[in-house]
Amino acid sequence: MTANNGLKVLVIEDDPNYFILLNERLSQNKDPSFELVRSKHMQSGLERLRESDIDVVLLDLTLPDSEGLNSFVSVHTAFPLVPIIILTAINDDDLAAQAIAFGAQDFLTKGSFDRQLLVKSICYAVSRNKSQAQLQKYYQENERSKRALLERDERFRSLVSNIPGAVYRYTLSVAKEWEIDFISDVIKDIAGYPADNFIGKNISDYFEKVLPQDLPLLKDAFEKAVQHGNLFAVDYRVRHMNGDFRWVHDRGRAVRDVAGRVTHVDGVISDTTERTKEKERFNQLVYYDALTNLPNRELFVDRLDQAIQQARRKKETGAVLALDLDHFKRINDTLGHPIGDQLIKAVSVRLLKLLFDSDTITRISGGAFIILLSRVAKSEDAENVATKLLTAFKAPFLINEHELFTSCSIGIALFPNDGETSDILIKNADAAMHISKERGKDRYQLFSSSIANSSFERLVLESSLRRAMERKEFQLFYQPQLDLRTGKAIGAEALIRWKHPDLGFIPPMEFIPIAEETGLIHPIGEWVLKTACEQKKLWDRQGFESFRVSVNLSARQFHYANLVDMVGDTIRKSGIDPKCLDLELTESTIMDRLEETTLTLKRLKNMGARISIDDFGTGYSSLMYLKTFPIDCVKIDKSFVNDVTTDPDDQAITHAIISMAHSLKLEVVAEGVETKEQLELLKSQNCDVIQGYLFSKPIPVDDVSTFLLSDAAKKILS
Numbered sequence: 001m002t003a004n005n006g007l008k009v010l011v012i013e014d015d016p017n018y019f020i021l022l023n024e025r026l027s028q029n030k031d032p033s034f035e036l037v038r039s040k041h042m043q044s045g046l047e048r049l050r051e052s053d054i055d056v057v058l059l060d061l062t063l064p065d066s067e068g069l070n071s072f073v074s075v076h077t078a079f080p081l082v083p084i085i086i087l088t089a090i091n092d093d094d095l096a097a098q099a100i101a102f103g104a105q106d107f108l109t110k111g112s113f114d115r116q117l118l119v120k121s122i123c124y125a126v127s128r129n130k131s132q133a134q135l136q137k138y139y140q141e142n143e144r145s146k147r148a149l150l151e152r153d154e155r156f157r158s159l160v161s162n163i164p165g166a167v168y169r170y171t172l173s174v175a176k177e178w179e180i181d182f183i184s185d186v187i188k189d190i191a192g193y194p195a196d197n198f199i200g201k202n203i204s205d206y207f208e209k210v211l212p213q214d215l216p217l218l219k220d221a222f223e224k225a226v227q228h229g230n231l232f233a234v235d236y237r238v239r240h241m242n243g244d245f246r247w248v249h250d251r252g253r254a255v256r257d258v259a260g261r262v263t264h265v266d267g268v269i270s271d272t273t274e275r276t277k278e279k280e281r282f283n284q285l286v287y288y289d290a291l292t293n294l295p296n297r298e299l300f301v302d303r304l305d306q307a308i309q310q311a312r313r314k315k316e317t318g319a320v321l322a323l324d325l326d327h328f329k330r331i332n333d334t335l336g337h338p339i340g341d342q343l344i345k346a347v348s349v350r351l352l353k354l355l356f357d358s359d360t361i362t363r364i365s366g367g368a369f370i371i372l373l374s375r376v377a378k379s380e381d382a383e384n385v386a387t388k389l390l391t392a393f394k395a396p397f398l399i400n401e402h403e404l405f406t407s408c409s410i411g412i413a414l415f416p417n418d419g420e421t422s423d424i425l426i427k428n429a430d431a432a433m434h435i436s437k438e439r440g441k442d443r444y445q446l447f448s449s450s451i452a453n454s455s456f457e458r459l460v461l462e463s464s465l466r467r468a469m470e471r472k473e474f475q476l477f478y479q480p481q482l483d484l485r486t487g488k489a490i491g492a493e494a495l496i497r498w499k500h501p502d503l504g505f506i507p508p509m510e511f512i513p514i515a516e517e518t519g520l521i522h523p524i525g526e527w528v529l530k531t532a533c534e535q536k537k538l539w540d541r542q543g544f545e546s547f548r549v550s551v552n553l554s555a556r557q558f559h560y561a562n563l564v565d566m567v568g569d570t571i572r573k574s575g576i577d578p579k580c581l582d583l584e585l586t587e588s589t590i591m592d593r594l595e596e597t598t599l600t601l602k603r604l605k606n607m608g609a610r611i612s613i614d615d616f617g618t619g620y621s622s623l624m625y626l627k628t629f630p631i632d633c634v635k636i637d638k639s640f641v642n643d644v645t646t647d648p649d650d651q652a653i654t655h656a657i658i659s660m661a662h663s664l665k666l667e668v669v670a671e672g673v674e675t676k677e678q679l680e681l682l683k684s685q686n687c688d689v690i691q692g693y694l695f696s697k698p699i700p701v702d703d704v705s706t707f708l709l710s711d712a713a714k715k716i717l718s
């Protein structure tokens, strides 16, 4: 625009007459005023336009260096913001119309240059072009930013869609509520609902999909992150629309504004179900027993280590139980391994039901389990659990529609008292468990330091016991028995003695159980019987023909298939009267495997031997039941005799046993009689025979005939 506020008009026209005409018409105009410049060629016109002071162009389409529509396009493309009015000859209306379609502002027909029309056309062209240009500029700019937004959105979307997780942004609303501003489509794979179901909703809409028991974990992590404006990472489960749940790993970051306020939380929820499952499968393989699904030893030890550490920190206590099924090997051998396996499974199920979730149980081999009790304040608590477990075995296990009865033996070690490392605790619980077995099975045993020593001694004993026979380290002592009616010694019980070259005399209670377990009881027992029978023959020759000899048979010995033949052979070879051989069996020996036992007892009886029930009263059998067996005598256990003068219950028991036995025509021997008072009382209850330190301790064989010839018995009875 010109300085005087007029419009500068460039006329590109080769014909000077038209220019003069235009100039004449327009120069008279005052408002706006026009200043006309002229170019005769397209070329010079374009050059003039470059000076940028032209407000409007009047363009003749027929120029010496340019023709027709091309002329318009040349100017318009070079200077798109300058309005162009086409000057046409009368016949050029079509061309002019085309130029307008291409963006020309107007056209004027040469020859009819009405001044008013000219002014109006030029003014319109300029103003229309101006607003158009502004509009265009606005559109252009708007278009650009819209495109930029779309592009950015597109970039964001493609980026987000490539992330293998649901990308989200939660924002804090004006109402201070957390809202889901954005969440990517992956959420559909995780929760089953499309992203649109969440976007714009309250965060609780998403939280609702989280498994209730995991929700506190997520909320807690989220709130902490928001409070402190930092990162959080949490694993939890989301309930999918189809009912399944998916494991996810949710990593988020609380973002602050310039003022330091947390305004939103960005994060990604990744589906870790497969990875978790894989990990679980792996863990299952590596850390669990395939048969029972119980943790394996490695995992158990790990948990035990943790429990020990925690107990140390909090000054608490805990317990390790070693539990071993009794006779499991026998079940496996007789019923087969598949049954054995099923029994173990059933046992583990039953044990699990009885334990707390915080306890851990593992199977270490065959029918051997170890249990970690974490919440045990004192030894009684562990003992109560042990009792509960033992009682649980009283009910049969149903295996292939068969009822299987089994029991177990338990050893208990407490931490920190009985050991401060997992190794020692397991070892000590195991040692206590072995003591349980030795002391009769189906019971529990607390660990004690004496057990610690005994298990070492046991190893020593076991190896020297194997050599004891050939080294002739065994000896028989005899303990005489006194007939209360005649006042005479009517027999003696043979009791084995082991004189160890280094350890001295070892009591039978210590080595007989080891001999039983190792099978050494067979040669030892055979030697005892042979020696006792040969001795009896010697006593016969010394004139004590009616004198009886009692021999103890252990359970394992008694159930040995060859026993009857062995006893028969020994009797025959020694040439003694079988009536004078008394075989002592405990109640529990007889009550085991009833059919077989009855048969064995009958065969021994047919041979002419006597049968006595040893330690009577300590088992569960009743005399009435024993009646069905061919037995001759019961020996009242010394535990009853011990307190018979002071404990009315024991007195009642001995009285009942004696009268019942008599009614069944059985002889009664009272063991462990140590005092005159005991003797008197038993005598008053009509006991037949006594055996005990009062009369005689077990004595070496050489002392027996001396004893028999002396009047020891008379002295006692008088």
Ligand code: C2E
Binding pocket: 479, 494, 495, 496, 507, 508, 509, 512, 525, 528, 552, 553, 554, 584, 614, 615, 638, 671, 672, 673, 674, 691, 692, 693, 694, 698
């Ligand atoms: P048992 O068959 O009950 O033998 C009686 C035990 O009581 C013997 O112990 C004997 O010394 C002890 N005794 C006898 N009178 C008294 C008394 O007045 N007071 C006290 N406190 N004790 C008394 P011992 O000889 O130590 O034998 C212990 C157990 O070892 C026997 O108990 C028996 O079960 C087993 N045993 C001993 N010898 C043999 C054997 O040759 N073969 C087998 N299989 N077992 C044997």
Ligand code: CA
Binding pocket: 493, 552, 584, 614
């Ligand atoms: Ca005995």
Ligand code: CA
Binding pocket: 614, 615, 635, 637, 638, 671
């Ligand atoms: Ca006894």
